[in-house]
Amino acid sequence: MPSTGKPTKTGQPRGRPRKHLNASAAAEAKKDSDRRRYQRSRGLGGPAKFIHYAPAFPGAPSNTNPDLGLRISADVSIPR
Numbered sequence: 001m002p003s004t005g006k007p008t009k010t011g012q013p014r015g016r017p018r019k020h021l022n023a024s025a026a027a028e029a030k031k032d033s034d035r036r037r038y039q040r041s042r043g044l045g046g047p048a049k050f051i052h053y054a055p056a057f058p059g060a061p062s063n064t065n066p067d068l069g070l071r072i073s074a075d076v077s078i079p080r
Contacts, residue, residue, distance in 0.1 A: 008014060020026035 020029060
């Protein structure tokens with residue numbers, strides 16, 4: 001739909017041009033806008049967060065601070 005304003009002396013219509021060409025395009029844009037607003041309100045706006053998990057190998061020693069005084073095996077000395 002073109003602007004319905006009264007044309008000026010130069011033949012250009014007054015006012016801002018319409019955002020959508022026809023009523024069906026406007027209805028579709030309104031539907032998309034409503035869907036985005038609903039998703040924002042429900043907290044569904046973005047993709048799910050990815051949490052990387054790498055399981056430890058079975059039997060692998062854990063990383064411990066040497067100041068703790070823990071031993072992985074009997075032949076490892078404890079620094080003092």
